[in-house]
Amino acid sequence: MTFGALILKNLLRHRVRTLLTAVGIAIGIMTVIALGAVATGARQAAGGMLQSGGSDLLVAQKGASDLTFSSMPTRQAARLDRRGDVAWAHPVLLDVSKVGSNPYFVAFGMRLADLAEAPPPLVAGRVPRRADQVLLGDRGARDLGVGVGGTVEIQRTRFRVAGLFHVGTTWQDGGAYVPLVSLQRAARKPGVVTGAYVRVAAGRDAGAVGEAIEAADPQLVAIADVDDMAEVDQGIEAIDGLNLAISLLAVGIGAIGVMNTMVMSVFERTREIGILRAVGWRGRRVVRMIVGESIAVCLIAFVVGLGLGALATEAVTLVPAIGAVLEPAYTVAVMVRALVVALVVALVGAAYPAIRAARLLPMEALRHE
């Protein structure tokens, strides 16, 4: 018999209890997985917004609570390319509206010349050359059932599909590139854009250029990656915060569940622990046995929770409002986070009963009824 076998034997003595404890923790793990996958998906989606056609920076209005609330005159955005450290600056208007069944159809309003200079990767047709043409994402085309030459209605304005693109982010591929002036008119935002995609001059450091732009105009913010995004979008922070809060909640609830089980199981076995101590087991080995049992339960819960988490995430993305915007991302980081949650739950839950059991004198434990 190995030490591990002894641990498993102890767990198998109360199969139902072990199973119920594991299921309880698995639900916590499921939450961590589902939320982590969705939050990571949201981050990746937000990251996609920061880039278009090989740009390095997105320059927007400082202090906006959501990127789509950022606004500045088209001329101000376009003027950024007069700077020596900037290769090009393409003004962009982000407009979200309901198109077809997608409540979050994102239209990128860009000047035709800019679109021709730095287009997204095309999969069909070509870049629009007229004010009544759009470049539709391949996913949007599928959802709407249109192809090149078909028509889409955005903000009650009809456009003809000149080509299809694919960038790999769900919400972007669900939207469209629209000629800037047409979108400004359709969305009733004449002369206004959200910001500008900026490509820095060859040999320049994007971060340094961003700082220079911010220094030149305190109203502006230059974003290079998702971590800077909070400056213009509280959504990412909100999701990250929610994610952390729910992980902690899962740890807390899980740990109390495990502790409850372990306290009960250790209490019932006080006499047996007395026997183990009487035949020479050190307190440390008793602790290892109890913690081992707890870890085993939590690892079972982790595996079950992975499966449940994937199911839950798929169920969540069936909601059109969520499925249209993001794709859950099962990254290694999400799994590791769930595993860490499982292990922390195991250790926290077992620590108290284990230490208490190990502290007893053998005779105190043996006298226990």
Added chain:
Amino acid sequence: MSEIAVEVRGLVKSYEGGRIRALRGADLKVARGEFVALMGPSGCGKSTLLHVIAALDRPDAGHVHVMGVDTDAVRDLSAYRARTVGLVFQLHNLLPALTASENVQVPMFETGTGRRERRRRADDLLALVGLADRTHNRPGELSGGERQRVAIARALANDPPVLLADEPTGSLDSKAGGRVMDLIERLRTERGLTVLLVTHDPGVAARADRTVHMLDGRVLAPAAVPNVPLALPVMPS
């Protein structure tokens, strides 16, 4: 090392804040290889004495020296419990979820014995106590006498020089008790064990080299009791 295997001096142990005085200055010496029977009325402190010698409990005062180890001077007594003394309880105290063989292996986890070696030694010990064919049975599937023999095998798991037994035959009928005593006698001669055995049965005590009597938490002086049992029936061996 001295010729004394177990030496107990002035042992005091009380319970419930001193209201119950289980040991009131007990003294005892057991020579190496000696087999001593410990007798006395119920409640006189026999089990308490054995538990203190086995380091399951700490005395309030007094000293315990076993095979050169002063239990007072050792901070972690686990190694002492594992290697120096083997204890057979008044009730067998086996782990119900484990088989006989696994129960015997339990003490070997602390002594760095490998998995195969644990298994082999447990099976050897069970063969030694006449249970070669019951290694895979759990305590619930064994008779009282068989359980007590498993407990003896477990007490010998790490080959300790001293065996402490608290009424090992107390819950057995005379036939099963006789087998257990035969076993203890045989082990003692084969392995040179020092045995301290508590019993209420004069027939069992008669098998020992010497009988020591306790009364009210003290061990009576040898002169106070004749070594030969009084005219009580002696069990044929």
